[in-house]
Amino acid sequence: MAADLTVTIAGVTLKNPVMSASGTFGNGREYEDLIDLTRLGALVTKGVSAVPWEGNPTPRIAETPAGMLNAIGLQNPGIDVFIEREMPFLAALRGKGTRIIVNVCGHSVEEYLTVIDRLRDQPVDLLEINVSCPNVREGAIAFGQDPVMLKEVTEACKEHAAQPIIMKLTPNVTDIRVLARAAEEGGADAISLINTLTGMKIDVEKRRFLLANRTGGLSGPAIHPVAVRMVYEASHAVSIPVIGMGGIASGTDAVEMMLAGAAAVAVGTMTFHEPGAMVRIIDEIAAYAERHGIRQIRELTGAVQG
Amino acid sequence: MNESKDRRIREATARVIRQEELTEGICSLVLETGLADDAQPGQFVNLYCTDGARLLPRPISICDASEGTLRLVYRVVGGGTGELSALAAGDTVRMTGCLGNGYDLTAAAGKRVIAVGGGLGIPPMLFLMRLLEADRSAGGPASLTAVLGYRDLRTVFLRDDFDRFGSVVTASDDGSVGYHGTVVDAIREEKLACDVLYACGPMPMLRALARFAEEQRQTGKDIKCYVSLEERMACGIGACLGCVTRTAAVDEHSRVHNARICVEGPVFEVSEIAWD
Numbered sequence: 001m002a003a004d005l006t007v008t009i010a011g012v013t014l015k016n017p018v019m020s021a022s023g024t025f026g027n028g029r030e031y032e033d034l035i036d037l038t039r040l041g042a043l044v045t046k047g048v049s050a051v052p053w054e055g056n057p058t059p060r061i062a063e064t065p066a067g068m069l070n071a072i073g074l075q076n077p078g079i080d081v082f083i084e085r086e087m088p089f090l091a092a093l094r095g096k097g098t099r100i101i102v103n104v105c106g107h108s109v110e111e112y113l114t115v116i117d118r119l120r121d122q123p124v125d126l127l128e129i130n131v132s133c134p135n136v137r138e139g140a141i142a143f144g145q146d147p148v149m150l151k152e153v154t155e156a157c158k159e160h161a162a163q164p165i166i167m168k169l170t171p172n173v174t175d176i177r178v179l180a181r182a183a184e185e186g187g188a189d190a191i192s193l194i195n196t197l198t199g200m201k202i203d204v205e206k207r208r209f210l211l212a213n214r215t216g217g218l219s220g221p222a223i224h225p226v227a228v229r230m231v232y233e234a235s236h237a238v239s240i241p242v243i244g245m246g247g248i249a250s251g252t253d254a255v256e257m258m259l260a261g262a263a264a265v266a267v268g269t270m271t272f273h274e275p276g277a278m279v280r281i282i283d284e285i286a287a288y289a290e291r292h293g294i295r296q297i298r299e300l301t302g303a304v305q306g
Numbered sequence: 307m308n309e310s311k312d313r314r315i316r317e318a319t320a321r322v323i324r325q326e327e328l329t330e331g332i333c334s335l336v337l338e339t340g341l342a343d344d345a346q347p348g349q350f351v352n353l354y355c356t357d358g359a360r361l362l363p364r365p366i367s368i369c370d371a372s373e374g375t376l377r378l379v380y381r382v383v384g385g386g387t388g389e390l391s392a393l394a395a396g397d398t399v400r401m402t403g404c405l406g407n408g409y410d411l412t413a414a415a416g417k418r419v420i421a422v423g424g425g426l427g428i429p430p431m432l433f434l435m436r437l438l439e440a441d442r443s444a445g446g447p448a449s450l451t452a453v454l455g456y457r458d459l460r461t462v463f464l465r466d467d468f469d470r471f472g473s474v475v476t477a478s479d480d481g482s483v484g485y486h487g488t489v490v491d492a493i494r495e496e497k498l499a500c501d502v503l504y505a506c507g508p509m510p511m512l513r514a515l516a517r518f519a520e521e522q523r524q525t526g527k528d529i530k531c532y533v534s535l536e537e538r539m540a541c542g543i544g545a546c547l548g549c550v551t552r553t554a555a556v557d558e559h560s561r562v563h564n565a566r567i568c569v570e571g572p573v574f575e576v577s578e579i580a581w582d
């Protein structure tokens with residue numbers, strides 16, 4: 001008998017534990033020709049802000065061994081265009097059983113709330129709040145780098161949101177457990193991690209930074225062991241569900257993330273290498289379950305022994 | 307930056323028919339793939355490496371396409387193109403395509419056309435010239451000239467392939483082939499009449515062409531100049547927003563001034579771009 005792949009996050013049941021990682025899958029439409037979107041447990045959108053964001057200067061991308069750096073700067077058209085142009089497609093996909101998660105970004109608490117308020121009556125299952133954005137009122141520090149700020153923004157988002165909220169944590173902190181707890185205390189329904197690790201690459205021939213922004217976020221298989229460690233630590237610090245991501249390239253990586261404590265997983269950079277990666281990973285998870293006689297995939301969450 | 311209406315992007319595993327080195331470090335790769343069937347000049351394909359350390363696709367312009375076969379001409383500059391250069395007949399390579407908008411060939415109807423290629427911008431001009439030449443009798447361009455820029459004699463490649471499709475003018479940085487100077491110098495000195503320019507090449511060349519087109523417009527001439535841009539890419543299909551260029555007007559996708567080179571481009575009319 002085929003294993004039950006469903007997982008439940010904050011009361012929302014996904015047909016399987018695999019979702020796209022925000023910013024690596026556009027708003028789904030872009031990949032329509034290349035992958036069967038209805039196979040996905042959930043689709044996570046590109047970050048949406050209150051008004052259009054123009055992002056960083058180029059180059060925005062640099063390849064690194066088994067990974068990449070990006071400094072897109074969250075370019076997006078803002079919530080009004082998002083609702084008008086992207087929601088109909090997403091609503092139709094949702095009708096076919098793929099859950100829709102909208103990723104929200106902001107430079108201030110008010111900006112997050114504007115987006116969240118506008119999404120109240122939209123056919124969206126969950127909100128993912130990206131707190132890796134710099135708080136413009138507090139210098140360059142990201143909301144997710146300070147437990148007090150993180151708790152405050154979580155409380156405010158929770159109060160306004162019609163949908164359950166996932167706080168997406170940044171790994172660029174000393175102790176992820178402190179931030180995971182701050183999100184939980186602020187009322188988060190779930191947390192997701194890891195966002196990208198801040199990195200830098202220099203072209204030694206030209207003696208120049210490869211990215212116009214100088215620094216960028218590292219993602220891809222290169223960060224997978226760091227992500228597994230952080231998901232393990234965070235999931236042991238809180239009792240809310242954890243969505244694990246960071247370098248997942250195979251069903252084995254996804255299962256590893258679940259054993260470390262993730263209830264579901266997201267796949268990002270690997271899609272750039274292989275547009276159909278998520279579907280392959282879902283099939284590989286199912287094959288793993290079969291091989292190990294696992295009836296319900298959710299049994300894997302946190303099931304690492306010793 | 308007209309987004310092509312019928313964007314059918316597919317992933318395919320292509321089979322290598324043959325590969326040869328045209329000149330030192332520049333390879334011509336002929337592939338058997340169904341992706342060739344709806345290829346347009348100015349479009350590109352994204353090739354994936356097999357070395358797992360190299361995750362991102364390598365964008366390469368389509369140098370020519372006919373039913374079932376695709377020709378790519380590229381320079382070996384790093385690990386990814388190095389891997390490509392090792393492919394031999396019978397090997398396979400995974401790719402997505404065809405990507406981007408391509409050149410607006412309808413603009414050529416009844417016009418005097420110049421195709422300008424500089425260095426590794428030369429390959430896509432071959433496909434463009436071939437299609438435009440085939441159109442000559444059927445409402446295509448009134449005249450057709452290729453202006454090709456090389457660094458020097460040693461780096462000349464594809465030059466003879468162009469002879470079949472119109473007159474060819476060459477230029478080189480050191481004067482060892484054709485005009486001593488840039489392609490724009492060659493166009494000025496030859497007093498080449500043109501209403502439509504199609505170009506691909508390094509940024510300084512494209513800037514110079516944009517200035518040239520602007521000067522012509524100042525004198526009241528109606529001239530169109532289409533250029534193909536490059537940027538680092540992660541997806542090639544409009545999802546990551548890595549590959550943008552500054553545009554004069556607010557872009558369709560993000561409503562800022564940053565259009566995606568992989569979807570709204572790589573070809574833009576020069577007036578669409580914010581050159582400063």
Ligand SMILES: Cc1cc2nc3c(=O)[nH]c(=O)nc-3n(C[C@H](O)[C@H](O)[C@H](O)COP(=O)(O)OP(=O)(O)OC[C@H]3O[C@@H](n4cnc5c(N)ncnc54)[C@H](O)[C@@H]3O)c2cc1C
Binds near residue numbers: 365386388429537
């Ligand atoms: C639309 C488009 C069409 C192109 N067409 C051609 C062509 O027809 N012939 C040709 O020789 N080259 C072409 N290029 C450039 C080609 O993509 C790069 O030379 C190639 O990706 C280098 O890969 P590498 O691994 O050998 O080099 P590395 O320098 O090791 O590559 C490292 C990373 O940087 C990226 N990169 C490096 N140079 C460029 C570049 N110039 N543009 C974009 N990304 C780059 C690579 O894709 C990779 O992700 C084109 C680029 C674009 C964007």
Ligand SMILES: Cc1cc2nc3c(=O)[nH]c(=O)nc-3n(C[C@H](O)[C@H](O)[C@H](O)COP(=O)(O)O)c2cc1C
Binds near residue numbers: 194
């Ligand atoms: C190009 C790119 C864009 C991204 N954009 C966003 C974003 O808009 N919002 C967000 O929360 N995370 C964003 N991320 C982070 C990813 O969602 C993910 O957390 C990270 O890449 C790790 O997963 P991966 O290694 O599977 O890619 C982006 C990552 C990449 C590579």
Ligand code: FES
Binds near residue numbers: 539542547568569
């Ligand atoms: S390469 Fe991803 S949007 Fe162009």
